Amino acid sequence: MIIMIDYLKQFNITNDDIKTLKTHLTKEVVKNLEIAQVNVIEVLNFLKEFGVNNLLNVIKYRPDICLKEKRDLERDLTLFDKDLLIFIFNNSIDDLINFKI
DSSP, X not given: OOOOOGGGGGGTOOHHHHHHHHHHSOHHHHHHHHHTHHHHHHHHHHHXXXXXXXXXXXXXXXXXXXXXXXXXHHHHXXXXXXXXXXXXXXXXXXXXXXXXX
16 A cells, blocks of 8 residues: 655645655554555644744654644644743754644
């Protein structure tokens, strides 16, 4: 079975980026991104509207965020300063763990 995550192209993720994701992420994570396509699109659209510009890094380094329910992510993000969160998402995504996100 070929696992396709080409739907990510709608978020300005290139073919080269997709190849990188497929080598960086485990096969299980890539499969989950495909299975949860509708949810992933909803979460990425929400993050984009929230102000996150670096969606590739979210997918690459924190794919668990993409697999969260949008309402749960919204709830988690309202607990902290929006500008701080946008900065962290766009620059040092690993720091989100300090906020239990």
